[in-house]
Amino acid sequence: MYKLSALINAFGGELRGEDIEISAVSSLDSAVAGCLSFCLGNKFLNQAKACQASALALREFEPELQCSQIIIKDPQLFIARVLSLLHPAPKAQGKIHHSAIVADDAVVDPTAEIGPLVVIESGAVIGANTLIQAGTVIGQNAKIGAHCLFHARVVVYADTEIADYVEIHSGAVIGSDGFGNAWAGQRWEKIPQIGRVQIGSHVEIGANTTIDRGALDNTVIADGVRLDNQIQVAHNVKIGAHTAIAACTGIAGSTTIGANCLIGGGVLIAGHIDIADRITLLAGNGVPSSLTEAGVYASGVPVMPYASWARNVLQFRRLDEMTKRVKKIEKQCLAKDSEQ
Amino acid sequence: MYKLSALINAFGGELRGEDIEISAVSSLDSAVAGCLSFCLGNKFLNQAKACQASALALREFEPELQCSQIIIKDPQLFIARVLSLLHPAPKAQGKIHHSAIVADDAVVDPTAEIGPLVVIESGAVIGANTLIQAGTVIGQNAKIGAHCLFHARVVVYADTEIADYVEIHSGAVIGSDGFGNAWAGQRWEKIPQIGRVQIGSHVEIGANTTIDRGALDNTVIADGVRLDNQIQVAHNVKIGAHTAIAACTGIAGSTTIGANCLIGGGVLIAGHIDIADRITLLAGNGVPSSLTEAGVYASGVPVMPYASWARNVLQFRRLDEMTKRVKKIEKQCLAKDSEQ
Amino acid sequence: MYKLSALINAFGGELRGEDIEISAVSSLDSAVAGCLSFCLGNKFLNQAKACQASALALREFEPELQCSQIIIKDPQLFIARVLSLLHPAPKAQGKIHHSAIVADDAVVDPTAEIGPLVVIESGAVIGANTLIQAGTVIGQNAKIGAHCLFHARVVVYADTEIADYVEIHSGAVIGSDGFGNAWAGQRWEKIPQIGRVQIGSHVEIGANTTIDRGALDNTVIADGVRLDNQIQVAHNVKIGAHTAIAACTGIAGSTTIGANCLIGGGVLIAGHIDIADRITLLAGNGVPSSLTEAGVYASGVPVMPYASWARNVLQFRRLDEMTKRVKKIEKQCLAKDSEQ
Structure with a gap:
């Protein structure tokens, strides 16, 4: 549970409305009471008005909304930071699972965590607070830094x-x-x-x-x-x-x-x-x-209904030839034109 | 070994010819005596005539074929079902391999099978008759239903x-x-x-x-x-x-x-x-x-010999310009035309 | 350390300059004294002249270069072979890691090596001198030949x-x-x-x-x-x-x-x-x-700045229609032309 003022202290923004506590971040569509959500522009405004969130982060104050508002230049970045606070990445626990195979001459920092069935080969180095999850293989003499997170396998x-x-x-x-x-x-x-x-x-x-x-x-x-x-x-x-x-x-x-x-x-x-x-x-x-x-x-030719695509592609295959035909017409007709 | 009549009882179709036993399903090209094969249309008819299979599933009776025939609306679906009968998917054996790492608070149904070096993390649930093969990792609190088959890794x-x-x-x-x-x-x-x-x-x-x-x-x-x-x-x-x-x-x-x-x-x-x-x-x-x-x-521009592709692509890059040229010609020549 | 003459004895080529020893192969840009590098054509010649390598493999003798030269028809192939000599692939050690799960009825050649946490299932066969690295899974009755190298997983x-x-x-x-x-x-x-x-x-x-x-x-x-x-x-x-x-x-x-x-x-x-x-x-x-x-x-339409791509693609969607317009012009204008 975080008060909106605490989030604003940490990540910026201006509070409009009551300084409530929020317990989760949700999308506009699935938010319920107690949630913080966000609105990235006018095209989401109708969704925002129908949203059940207790607070919204958005760029400009919106008088029609009933909930608390956090006015901030980049609501997406604000939400990313709130999410990081509510859902921190898993932390290394400073242990090596008994099933991991760690070479005698590998160097694993004591703060790192090595998950089940991980293989750390000869000469490898694993830095501080790094978490290596199940089944990952670290080859010989590989050097892995600190605070890394390698998922399974x-x-x-x-x-x-x-x-x-x-x-x-x-x-x-x-x-x-x-x-x-x-x-x-x-x-x-x-x-x-x-x-x-x-x-x-x-x-x-x-x-x-x-x-x-x-x-x-x-x-x-x-x-x-x-x-x-x-x-x-x-x-x-x-x-x-x-x-x-x-x-x-x-x-x-x-x-x-x-x-x-x-x-x-x-x-x-x-x-x-x-x-x-x-x-x-x-x-x-x-x-x-x-x-x-x-x-x-950009490049490529985007999707069309098959029938029109087929007709157009057929002509693409003759595009160089058609260019010559157009050139010929220009020469004959337009030249004649100017002669007249 | 299944009699054709048994397959028809199970999966439909009409028997024309002898009610022989088949022991395998094969493609038209590699079938030998004892095999059931199938023909998906007239364009495969010559292959079907040369085929050594003892029985064929096909849409319409083909008087020129020597072998037994099963006449059925969808021979591919019929064959899929015969294959499922002859080659059933592997079944869970209700055991956990000694090398698997299963969290104490994971719930594995007693009918499920967990293969070697599988990792089942805390809070995960594995349903009845589900088979998890070697080296697979199931994360925390994941819920896996019944009768699933997860292959290795x-x-x-x-x-x-x-x-x-x-x-x-x-x-x-x-x-x-x-x-x-x-x-x-x-x-x-x-x-x-x-x-x-x-x-x-x-x-x-x-x-x-x-x-x-x-x-x-x-x-x-x-x-x-x-x-x-x-x-x-x-x-x-x-x-x-x-x-x-x-x-x-x-x-x-x-x-x-x-x-x-x-x-x-x-x-x-x-x-x-x-x-x-x-x-x-x-x-x-x-x-x-x-x-x-x-x-x-559909979309895209399919394959051409390089030289013609290069010429056509060059003109594609000028397509907008060419359209304008054509418009100009139309304006000058066709307009003039109608004036005459 | 190999003498250039030893490399030439093994892999062909003609020596121009001193028969020095080299200890490594490097790219033109990162070579230092003691290195062998290579030049694949005239467009790399300036790089070759600035290169610090002690020897270069190249197609034709280059009088301006100070280092020893190996003149050979295919310098890339020569270098590939020198690299194979200096950096041989890992060799199977004829052992099965204690953590590997090998089925009782699998057949592993005694010269093969099975790495940590490998799974070899029932009936599988692993040939002589084959090396299977960590975490790999070999399914039932799979047959693997000799001198293979399967990397991890x-x-x-x-x-x-x-x-x-x-x-x-x-x-x-x-x-x-x-x-x-x-x-x-x-x-x-x-x-x-x-x-x-x-x-x-x-x-x-x-x-x-x-x-x-x-x-x-x-x-x-x-x-x-x-x-x-x-x-x-x-x-x-x-x-x-x-x-x-x-x-x-x-x-x-x-x-x-x-x-x-x-x-x-x-x-x-x-x-x-x-x-x-x-x-x-x-x-x-x-x-x-x-x-x-x-x-x-070749096929496809390669990259363009977005604005010109968008204009050209728009016309691609009308290409069949434009072809008809060009045909109409040809009919009316060029026909008229020939009548005159």
Whole structure:
């Protein structure tokens, strides 16, 4: 139970209405008495009016609302912070589960917690207050920082370096071999991948995301990067600080992505290219070459009813030919025109 | 060994030919004597004639075939049921493997089976006849129904609710945090994800598919949904009953998908939109906005030889300009035309 | 430490300059004294000139370089082989970790190594010198060949057959059920998937890749195939020898892919089609129908600044209509033209 004034003391904002206590944060639709909810703009105003919450965080005072209001510039950030207060992340308990397999020469900080059936291989280091949940595997000589949270069944390959305050979700694989093959006339030969993965601090990595180790140099994820689920990061990719990437995106080898980019879901980014800082790529983009200017980019052809799609795609296949036909018409008709 | 008449008694159909015994179901190409196979239409008729099976299930009697025939409206469904009879799913044996780690306050039904190196965390509940295979992790307070089959190395996060007769394949992750981040001026702050995942009955979930928990409210998968491999379901998505989704599809946050939809592979569906009931999305669709009418939808530009693709794409980049040129021609030439 | 002459004896090439010893392989940018690096063409020549390596492998002698040179037709392959010499893959130690759960009737070759918390189920066979790392699960009656390397937390379902020298990365799932459902009027019924997965020798499979077992017949991956991360291979797919497929590609059921194909990342290949030998599919392709001619194929519409993309896509939706307008102009204006 927190008083609204206590939340405002901690996270800012201005109180309008009674200084009640709230016990939970809810969406506009499912809030009940005792809840704090939030309104992110005018298009949610009717929902807000019907909402049963005892308090709302919003940008501007809304005289029609009956409940207490917290007026704050960024209600979403305010709510994120209240949620962190009400639902703190699990804390490491300074213990190693009896079923975990920890190599004799691994170094686990006494404040860290190692869950059931975790494997910590030879030479690995686990930092202070880090919590490693069930079934995760930490490879040889991997270095994991402090205050990290690895959920169940993460794999970290040998020699990976991960800084502090990194959260990794289940099924993520960090440090697998890059896709390096040399054609030997009749068959592929593997190019051993001897680089590592380096992950900065305050990074979050989603479920079943894969980040390959570098071929010779390292794959590098900078501080504050946010990766959603099922993202593929190939060998020697570099992702700049605070860039956020949505699910199902794939980044091919040796590409550099700038800082503060926003990359939508299902984007495919070619190898050996550079994406500048502050670029926004909408979902589904295919990016075959470097982008040097900050801005918003799109690609692809979005959904249509099948019949009209089929007719249009047929003409797409003749687009170059049609351009020539238009050129011919212009030459003959418009030229004639000006002759007359 | 089953007599054809026994299969017909159980699953319908009409026998033409001898009431032989079959011991296996095979494809048309690999069937041998003793096998039952099936023919789904005229385009497979030549294969059916060359087939060595002792019996065939098909829609209409085919006088040229030598083998016994089972005439039935839906041969594929008939075969599915025969296969279920010949190859029943593994059954829970009512035991807990000695290597499993089951919390003292978890509740495992005595008819359930818990495989080797499974972890069942505090407060979790496992229903009757449910089989949890090797290395799976069931998080705190997760509720798993009866007659479920979880293959090796599934992860179910805390508080997830899964109904009866749900099958989940290896590597699937249910209940990981949604991709919720609030920008705090210099860096992202995580928005704690306190919703859950609710999964109805008779759902099947493919290998390495990920379903995120809701931000505040729940992510909901209705009864009878079929999800293939490597699908990403973001926070607060709702998928309606009996919708089937093929592999590699990604659904962004807070989107609602109707009942009885058929969604192809590699489809990208934007967040905060509604897909109506009975919509078919062909593979590779990009869906940026709501679809309200049942029907078949397509998008994208399919494969071409590189040279012609490159020429056509070049003109696509000038399509708006070309439209203006055509408009100009129309204005000048056709107008002139009508003047004459 | 290897002398250049020893490397040349083993892997070919011609020495120009001093026969020094090298202790490591590095990229051009990070090489220091004692390193061998390589130059793959003229566009890297300036980097090569600034490089601190003591020796370089390259195609043609470069008089301006100060370091020793190894002149060889394929420097990348040469480097791959030197790396394999300096960084040999981990070797099986002929032991079973005490925490592994190995069924009494599983057969593990005495030269094989089974890591911590591995599960080997009943009837499985593990060949000579094969190394199975932590947390991997090998299902009932699966047959694994010799000299394989399975990284941590792979899942191999029952009855899978894997030949020799196969490397599989973490999170890969081999043999999960294909997506087989028959509509039973009100709901889906599962079609039991009784085929297997067969994997040839010298195959490498990336992290979190999924390969489904066949419905009735088998899914087949031929010798020498290379699969990157997060690839989905559906039931009954056949992939020909030495085909290499980049990450995030999905192949739908019953499709056959030829030998020696090069398939880019994020490609979607429809079901029940044939891709001929020696086909190159660029990244992001959508392939709805068979391709019978060797060659390079592309599809899709690559990235553009949002504003011009939106204008062009708008016209794409009217492309069929515009074609008719152009046809009309041709008929009226050009016909008139020829009349004159």
